[in-house]
Amino acid sequence: MMKDMFEETAERVLGDLITPELIIASENGAWPEGLWHAVEENGLGLAAAPESSGGVGGSWHDAFVLIRAAGRHSAPVPLAETILVNWLLGLAGLDAAPGSATLAATGGDLADGRFSGTLGDIPWGGQAGHVLAVAGGNLVLLSSADGSRTGAFNAAREPRDTLTFDSASPVALAPLPASWPPETLLLGGAMIRSAQIAGGLGRLLDTAIDYANQRIQFGRAIGKFQAIQHQLALLAEQTALASAAAEMAFAASETAPSPAAIAAAKAVASEAAGQGAAIAHAVLGAIGFTYEHDLHFTTRRLWSWRSEFGSQSYWAQDVGRRLCRQGESGVWPAIMAMTPARAAKG
Amino acid sequence: MRLTDFAYAPIPADAEVFRREVRDFLSREMRDIPPIQRADSWMGYDAEFSRKLGAAGLIGITMPKRFGGREAGAFARYVISEELLAAGAPVSAHWIADRQSAPLLLHFGTPAQQERYIPGIVRGETYFGIGMSEPNAGSDLASIGSRAVRNGDGWVLNGRKIWTTNAHRSHYMIALVRTEAQADDRHGGMSQFIIDLQAPGVTVRPIRDLTGAEHFNEIFFDDVALDPEALVGTEGKGWAQVMAELAFERSGPERFLSSMTLLHTLVEEIGAEPDSLQAFQIGRIGARLMALRAMSLSVTAQLDQGEDPAWAASCVKDIGTALEQEMPEIAQLLSASEPRVDSGSDHQQVLAYLTQLAPCFSLRGGTREILRGILARGLGLR
Ligand SMILES: Cc1cc2nc3c(=O)[nH]c(=O)nc-3n(C[C@H](O)[C@H](O)[C@H](O)COP(=O)(O)OP(=O)(O)OC[C@H]3O[C@@H](n4cnc5c(N)ncnc54)[C@H](O)[C@@H]3O)c2cc1C
Numbered sequence: 001m002m003k004d005m006f007e008e009t010a011e012r013v014l015g016d017l018i019t020p021e022l023i024i025a026s027e028n029g030a031w032p033e034g035l036w037h038a039v040e041e042n043g044l045g046l047a048a049a050p051e052s053s054g055g056v057g058g059s060w061h062d063a064f065v066l067i068r069a070a071g072r073h074s075a076p077v078p079l080a081e082t083i084l085v086n087w088l089l090g091l092a093g094l095d096a097a098p099g100s101a102t103l104a105a106t107g108g109d110l111a112d113g114r115f116s117g118t119l120g121d122i123p124w125g126g127q128a129g130h131v132l133a134v135a136g137g138n139l140v141l142l143s144s145a146d147g148s149r150t151g152a153f154n155a156a157r158e159p160r161d162t163l164t165f166d167s168a169s170p171v172a173l174a175p176l177p178a179s180w181p182p183e184t185l186l187l188g189g190a191m192i193r194s195a196q197i198a199g200g201l202g203r204l205l206d207t208a209i210d211y212a213n214q215r216i217q218f219g220r221a222i223g224k225f226q227a228i229q230h231q232l233a234l235l236a237e238q239t240a241l242a243s244a245a246a247e248m249a250f251a252a253s254e255t256a257p258s259p260a261a262i263a264a265a266k267a268v269a270s271e272a273a274g275q276g277a278a279i280a281h282a283v284l285g286a287i288g289f290t291y292e293h294d295l296h297f298t299t300r301r302l303w304s305w306r307s308e309f310g311s312q313s314y315w316a317q318d319v320g321r322r323l324c325r326q327g328e329s330g331v332w333p334a335i336m337a338m339t340p341a342r343a344a345k346g
Numbered sequence: 347m348r349l350t351d352f353a354y355a356p357i358p359a360d361a362e363v364f365r366r367e368v369r370d371f372l373s374r375e376m377r378d379i380p381p382i383q384r385a386d387s388w389m390g391y392d393a394e395f396s397r398k399l400g401a402a403g404l405i406g407i408t409m410p411k412r413f414g415g416r417e418a419g420a421f422a423r424y425v426i427s428e429e430l431l432a433a434g435a436p437v438s439a440h441w442i443a444d445r446q447s448a449p450l451l452l453h454f455g456t457p458a459q460q461e462r463y464i465p466g467i468v469r470g471e472t473y474f475g476i477g478m479s480e481p482n483a484g485s486d487l488a489s490i491g492s493r494a495v496r497n498g499d500g501w502v503l504n505g506r507k508i509w510t511t512n513a514h515r516s517h518y519m520i521a522l523v524r525t526e527a528q529a530d531d532r533h534g535g536m537s538q539f540i541i542d543l544q545a546p547g548v549t550v551r552p553i554r555d556l557t558g559a560e561h562f563n564e565i566f567f568d569d570v571a572l573d574p575e576a577l578v579g580t581e582g583k584g585w586a587q588v589m590a591e592l593a594f595e596r597s598g599p600e601r602f603l604s605s606m607t608l609l610h611t612l613v614e615e616i617g618a619e620p621d622s623l624q625a626f627q628i629g630r631i632g633a634r635l636m637a638l639r640a641m642s643l644s645v646t647a648q649l650d651q652g653e654d655p656a657w658a659a660s661c662v663k664d665i666g667t668a669l670e671q672e673m674p675e676i677a678q679l680l681s682a683s684e685p686r687v688d689s690g691s692d693h694q695q696v697l698a699y700l701t702q703l704a705p706c707f708s709l710r711g712g713t714r715e716i717l718r719g720i721l722a723r724g725l726g727l728r
Pocket residue numbers: 475476477478479480483484485486508509510511512562706709710711712713714715716
């Protein structure tokens with residue numbers, strides 16, 4: 001199965017190459033050239049792009065495990081973003097972006113085939129080679145080098161840049177497919193963050209279990225105390241919720257981002273992120289509050305990712321409005337419709 | 347599978363076809379059932395409804411054809427269950443028999459037992475109770491004291507059971523009792539028996555619950571004669587059998603859909619234009635329901651493949667019952683409607699009823715603390 005192969009490759013490439021030192025260097029502004037080279041060599045960024053556009057031809061659902069793994073390993077590169085952008089470009093009939101790519105959820109203007117506008121909150125905007133944006137009903141791929149950059153960082157010191165374009169020529173351009181919602185890029189971003197959160201929570205759970213089994217207090221491993229066991233059970237529940245919800249969003253989005261499923265997934269994952277991080281920190285005690293211990297690489301990302309591309313509140317309200325519009329008899333069918341009965345492909 | 351994976355498991359097309367059937371049935375049979383009755387959900391007892399559902403071929407769907415079943419898979423049963431629950435259908439009469447007694451008998455019973463009991467279950471005519479809890483054995487089920495002593499080729503049973511749902515209107519109970527006074531192993535020396543609730547020496551006394559209704563019971567066994575055919579499975583292996591039964595008991599969508607009627611009346615009460623607080627809370631419930639449904643489908647896939655879904659089921663049940671219990675709490679925050687009994691709007695009555703019922707969601711079928719213990723074991727902490 002493609003999915004298993006992706007998971008294996010991701011574990012090998014990301015698990016081997018991403019060390020705390022690499023993350024620290026990245027948080028201080030270094031671009032991890034070696035890691036990105038390995039990502040490209042293994043075609044990870046092209047996982048869900050169709051073969052016709054230069055991709056690997058995996059389904060979007062298959063790409064879920066890759067993006068979850070990127071979250072699990074705190075990958076300090078725009079891997080999730082690149083996979084998303086290349087998938088969307090492929091669906092729109094465009095070639096995959098060369099190198100790394102990212103996206104802007106806010107739009108700009110297109111006049112005489114040239115793009116102008118200020119795009120904020122772009123993940124890795126200064127590092128990624130290309131930025132995907134929406135303008136005037138078009139999907140527009142821009143060269144990041146054509147924008148002037150104002151740098152910023154999220155709580156995990158991942159770049160979240162602003163790029164200003166003034167009459168830039170797009171590298172590629174295609175009309176937004178008719179079936180796609182106008183907020184496609186916001187939805188796409190929310191979807192990848194949900195999967196990354198699920199991966200990050202899985203990492204927290206493993207770290208916290210290991211610690212609980214080995215830290216001795218009162219003469220026994222703290223994992224033997226029922227209070228700790230129940231906290232870890234709750235962390236496992238939140239991890240499972242986030243993972244199931246995120247995967248469902250991917251499965252529902254095979255041919256275009258599926259708004260209701262993505263809204264629900266991001267609402268669930270964002271809430272789980274906060275609860276999971278709090279539990280992991282409680283279980284690890286003071287050592288988990290140090291810079292030395294690598295717990296914070298994950299928790300600081302969870303605290304950032306939960307707010308990016310729409311917070312829990314933003315997306316829960318979106319789901320709530322959808323359900324209320326359905327009225328009494330439409331609530332259950334609407335919830336069911338978020339979970340597709342059959343995979344659209346494969 | 348990793349404990350937190352819950353891989354996506356779509357409902358196969360051959361199971362999805364049952365949805366039409368059950369919806370057609372419900373649109374005929376639920377027309378006159380008001381919301382306050384729907385709020386009872388799988389605690390709502392209506393033998394006539396169960397018989398009609400059986401006649402429509404929608405009970406015991408996974409059972410062999412020779413017993414009247416349709417040899418469908420776990421997903422077919424899932425589809426039927428979720429439709430019945432979402433509609434608030436009164437399924438309590440046959441629910442336990444369909445969910446766990448029939449599968450238990452199919453797995454561990456003798457051919458004679460299967461022939462004797464399963465066809466009636468499938469027709470929606472034969473109802474079962476679960477005889478696990480005793481006054482001194484709640485969460486600590488292994489401390490049961492009811493005891494069956496050998497007598498000729500049969501047994502004589504003495505002791506008592508408590509909290510047995512529907513025992514006062516069921517035909518049989520499958521009880522876990524002791525067949526050895528002292529076993530070396532804490533989980534040894536126990537066996538499961540089918541007990542005819544009309545048999546001499548069996549006394550069933552309903553216990554009123556806090557809503558004033560009678561759902562559960564106290565059962566006394568005074569020298570109840572059990573013939574050899576009463577033993578289910580293997581003597582002394584009752585504990586392992588009960589654990590298998592509990593996996594069925596905990597795995598279904600009833601562990602997150604019990605409060606659906608309240609979500610329905612709440613949405614109706616709020617209307618098409620919720621304020622931001624209302625939208626947030628309704629959306630939070632809806633989003634979690636989606637996630638729980640995805641997880642529940644994953645559990646169903648495990649059941650379908652004959653795997654043991656014990657921890658996955660516990661995970662869904664713990665999250666699901668927490669959500670069900672939150673619903674009345676959220677409902678009373680979002681609207682000014684006060685709870686009303688025997689008067690008021692549908693929403694007010696459903697709110698009053700489910701507010702009172704909610705505490706039991708995380709007790710029946712194993713408490714939240716016990717479920718989290720199972721999860722902790724799955725995580726390698728115990
Ligand atoms: C509506 C309803 C229907 C029911 N139907 C049936 C039925 O049909 N058949 C049947 O056999 N039973 C039935 N039960 C009984 C149910 O299974 C028990 O209520 C449940 O197992 C808990 O037992 P208990 O009530 O004796 O509580 P206890 O076991 O006394 O528990 C009380 C509290 O202590 C906690 N606790 C106990 N042990 C531990 C521990 N080791 N660690 C931490 N906390 C602990 C519990 O979690 C709980 O919070 C029903 C119960 C209800 C409410």
